[in-house]
Amino acid sequence: MANYSVRNQVAIISLCSPPVNALSSDVRRGILDSLKKAEQDVKVAAIVICGEGRTFCVGADITEFKSEFKTFPNLFELVDILESSPKPIVAAIHGHAFGGGLEVALACHYRVALSSAKLALPEVKLGILPGAGGTQRLPRLIGIDSSMQWIAFGDEYSAQIAANIGIIDRIFPSNADILESAVQYAQSIIGKSLINRRVSKLPVKDASKVSHIMEKYKQIVGKKSRGAIAPMVCLEAIKHAALLPYVEGMKKERMGIEALMGSDQSKSLIYMFFAERQVRNWTIPGTGINSKNTKPIKVEKVAVIGLGTMGRGIVLSLLKAGIKHVSVMELNKTARENGLLFIKNILEGYAARGTISETQKRSMVDALKPVSNFEMLKDTDLVIEAVFESMSIKKDIFAKLGQVCKPSAVLATNTSALDVDEIAMVTPKPKQVVGMHFFAPAHVMKLLENVRGSKSSPQVIATAMNMGQRMGKVTVLVGNCHGFVGNRMFRHYTVETDFMLEEGAYPEQVDTVLKKFGFAMGRYQVGDLSGNDIGYRMRTKFEMTNKQQPPGAPERERHGVRYCPLADFLVESGRLGYKSDGKGWFRYLGKNRELTVDNEVTSMIDSYRRRNKIVPRKINGEEIIERALYPLINEGFKILEEGIASNPMEIDLILVHGYAWPRHTGGPMFYAHLIGLPKILRVIERHWNNAGLREPHWEPSKMLVRLVKNHGNPDIMSWTTLERETVRSAL
Numbered sequence: 001m002a003n004y005s006v007r008n009q010v011a012i013i014s015l016c017s018p019p020v021n022a023l024s025s026d027v028r029r030g031i032l033d034s035l036k037k038a039e040q041d042v043k044v045a046a047i048v049i050c051g052e053g054r055t056f057c058v059g060a061d062i063t064e065f066k067s068e069f070k071t072f073p074n075l076f077e078l079v080d081i082l083e084s085s086p087k088p089i090v091a092a093i094h095g096h097a098f099g100g101g102l103e104v105a106l107a108c109h110y111r112v113a114l115s116s117a118k119l120a121l122p123e124v125k126l127g128i129l130p131g132a133g134g135t136q137r138l139p140r141l142i143g144i145d146s147s148m149q150w151i152a153f154g155d156e157y158s159a160q161i162a163a164n165i166g167i168i169d170r171i172f173p174s175n176a177d178i179l180e181s182a183v184q185y186a187q188s189i190i191g192k193s194l195i196n197r198r199v200s201k202l203p204v205k206d207a208s209k210v211s212h213i214m215e216k217y218k219q220i221v222g223k224k225s226r227g228a229i230a231p232m233v234c235l236e237a238i239k240h241a242a243l244l245p246y247v248e249g250m251k252k253e254r255m256g257i258e259a260l261m262g263s264d265q266s267k268s269l270i271y272m273f274f275a276e277r278q279v280r281n282w283t284i285p286g287t288g289i290n291s292k293n294t295k296p297i298k299v300e301k302v303a304v305i306g307l308g309t310m311g312r313g314i315v316l317s318l319l320k321a322g323i324k325h326v327s328v329m330e331l332n333k334t335a336r337e338n339g340l341l342f343i344k345n346i347l348e349g350y351a352a353r354g355t356i357s358e359t360q361k362r363s364m365v366d367a368l369k370p371v372s373n374f375e376m377l378k379d380t381d382l383v384i385e386a387v388f389e390s391m392s393i394k395k396d397i398f399a400k401l402g403q404v405c406k407p408s409a410v411l412a413t414n415t416s417a418l419d420v421d422e423i424a425m426v427t428p429k430p431k432q433v434v435g436m437h438f439f440a441p442a443h444v445m446k447l448l449e450n451v452r453g454s455k456s457s458p459q460v461i462a463t464a465m466n467m468g469q470r471m472g473k474v475t476v477l478v479g480n481c482h483g484f485v486g487n488r489m490f491r492h493y494t495v496e497t498d499f500m501l502e503e504g505a506y507p508e509q510v511d512t513v514l515k516k517f518g519f520a521m522g523r524y525q526v527g528d529l530s531g532n533d534i535g536y537r538m539r540t541k542f543e544m545t546n547k548q549q550p551p552g553a554p555e556r557e558r559h560g561v562r563y564c565p566l567a568d569f570l571v572e573s574g575r576l577g578y579k580s581d582g583k584g585w586f587r588y589l590g591k592n593r594e595l596t597v598d599n600e601v602t603s604m605i606d607s608y609r610r611r612n613k614i615v616p617r618k619i620n621g622e623e624i625i626e627r628a629l630y631p632l633i634n635e636g637f638k639i640l641e642e643g644i645a646s647n648p649m650e651i652d653l654i655l656v657h658g659y660a661w662p663r664h665t666g667g668p669m670f671y672a673h674l675i676g677l678p679k680i681l682r683v684i685e686r687h688w689n690n691a692g693l694r695e696p697h698w699e700p701s702k703m704l705v706r707l708v709k710n711h712g713n714p715d716i717m718s719w720t721t722l723e724r725e726t727v728r729s730a731l
């Protein structure tokens with residue numbers, strides 16, 4: 001709803017829909033009714049629209065998208081009604097003016113804001129476009145170039161930046177009373193002509209350059225938002241602002257939003273939006289323990305052990321989260337010095353770019369406390385171990401931590417695959433131990449996969465979850481198993497793509513198909529970037545690599561299971577990727593490290609096929625997608641079945657934020673839901689029937705089988721409940 005009052009000739013329409021004043025049908029109706037009152041009241045000479053509570057308005061109510069066009073006034077009707085008001089309207093912005101909220105502000109005749117306010121047209125991130133005149137009004141205010149930047153990427157901007165380019169007419173200090181300031185501002189413009197204040201009537205300044213600007217953004221969008229439809233539709237809509245009169249441009253905008261709203265990509269992105277919020281409400285399956293009934297312990301002092309790539313990033317994440325005491329322990333002098341220098345340089349960079357102030361930078365540097373022995377960690381609240389991935393080294397460290405740390409200290413390991421329970425058992429209090437699996441570089445990557453050991457106490461879990469949220473991470477709680485959720489699922493992707501190389505595909509073909517699907521890079525380029533030796537080291541642990549095999553051992557089999565040694569050959573011939581002189585699955589040439597196909601790799605694959613009498617066959621894009629992605633989805637169902645993840649959203653967040661799975665498909669589980677579970681199962685069963693135990697990753701998940709058998713293609717939100725009911729009724 002919207003509240004209405006009048007103060008000294010100024011009518012105040014305040015949006016009131018906690019927590020973020022989304023423009024639900026009630027709020028839109030409230031604005032319209034209040035506007036009518038204001039227009040009819042002869043004592044009112046100006047109008048202020050503001051938001052109650054913490055924010056101005058975050059835009060359309062996403063939960064009402066399905067009925068958005070049905071109820072009067074819908075958003076695009078409302079903005080035109082506002083703009084044509086004969087009385088001047090001032091938008092008073094604090095907090096956020098996002099999406100429809102900014103579009104309402106653009107339809108007002110003046111916009112004022114607190115300096116702390118943030119503005120954005122982020123609709124593209126929901127797979128739609130600003131459908132309430134945003135694509136037509138913004139270019140008339142700030143030009144085509146800036147509008148494309150704002151709308152095609154949906155990023156937020158400070159009120160000051162918005163003022164610099166002409167969106168905001170007056171900025172007030174962040175501690176000012178926005179309503180009071182806006183009312184005074186409104187009084188100052190009473191009686192002024194509205195002729196140049198109706199944005200839809202203004203010309204687009206850089207309209208003549210539209211083709212050139214469009215080309216520039218098409219290129220950027222093509223690279224940055226691979227496979228996503230909405231950014232291109234946004235660009236098209238903005239182009240129409242330059243080429244057509246406002247009314248015609250609005251018709252095009254409307255066509256654009258109608259095409260996008262309800263599309264699979266939009267559904268996926270909206271699912272992601274809610275998943276990122278839902279995941280804060282963690283739960284331990286089958287226990288009744290959850291975020292609502294468990295409190296974290298207070299964490300003031302944190303320690304990080306190990307200042308390698310992971311440790312450095314974790315320290316930076318803690319500093320950014322405002323932790324005022326971060327002990328860093330690295331016994332190797334060079335690694336310690338390099339690590340501290342790296343951290344300080346990054347902080348310098350943040351300060352130089354204005355991401356943090358000089359004062360903040362100084363206090364972050366002051367918060368760093370190098371320590372040289374375990375004794376010095378005795379009053380630390382949370383210790384995060386981030387040393388080399390070796391069980392014996394980790395056990396050694398946890399045994400020492402168990403002796404010196406206070407009983408309430410939370411002891412976390414940043415392992416990416418090792419058994420958290422085994423590590424915990426060397427301490428006197430295994431319930432204090434938890435996994436905190438960061439992703440490199442940890443100060444950049446948004447994902448934190450927290451691992452609950454079988455003994456981790458609820459309070460310890462709550463503390464790790466709370467710390468992740470303080471660091472601004474998408475923090476997902478998972479159970480303890482080899483590789484946890486992400487690495488466990490992703491392994492099948494690499495295994496199956498390598499099998500396709502054996503059978504007839506080449507790395508460039510596989511990568512092209514995966515990039516078309518939406519991955520920023522294909523599986524082979526990722527391998528080259530992160531280092532093909534990482535997987536090799538892991539395979540070495542399980543005695544699987546080519547070199548470890550005795551003479552005469554079958555080349556394509558390990559422990560009775562199908563195996564492809566091509567990745568081993570690559571590493572054993574020194575092709576680790578970018579870092580080995582630009583040689584990996586591909587060759588990276590020149591200053592820009594241009595990716596090129598390398599005949600040496602092609603020959604290696606061809607001769608391997610000949611040696612093993614494999615007659616290569618043509619593998620098409622559909623097969624590549626199915627074989628690369630479906631085993632991973634199948635593993636996702638096994639993870640749900642085992643209670644390692646509590647719901648599909650958690651799995652999707654991990655793959656999207658940690659493994660660059662394209663967000664606009666909603667993650668593997670949502671993608672499976674869109675494709676339809678019966679089709680997914682059919683393909684999995686076909687492979688399983690052909691390969692059997694030689695390819696165990698194709699063994700269909702029992703949960704998937706049960707869901708399809710009992711419910712066909714149930715909604716993703718019901719999967720875990722249906723599974724629980726089925727299992728319970730079978731007992």
Ligand SMILES: CC/C=C/CC(=O)SCCNC(=O)CCNC(=O)[C@H](O)C(C)(C)COP(=O)(O)OP(=O)(O)OC[C@H]1O[C@@H](n2cnc3c(N)ncnc32)[C@H](O)[C@@H]1OP(=O)(O)O
Nearest residue numbers: 020022058059060061062063075096098099100122131277
């Ligand atoms: C014709 C159709 C035209 C449509 C144009 C549009 O306007 S589309 C919508 C465009 N707006 C957005 O995409 C904004 C989405 N919101 C955000 O990005 C963030 O909420 C925020 C504005 C940056 C604020 O972040 P903050 O961290 O402060 O809050 P939360 O994200 O936690 O949000 C609090 C709760 O509010 C819910 N919510 C937020 N935005 C909306 C929305 N637009 N519609 C409905 N609900 C919204 C959010 O889900 C949170 O709910 P919880 O139940 O507390 O989880």
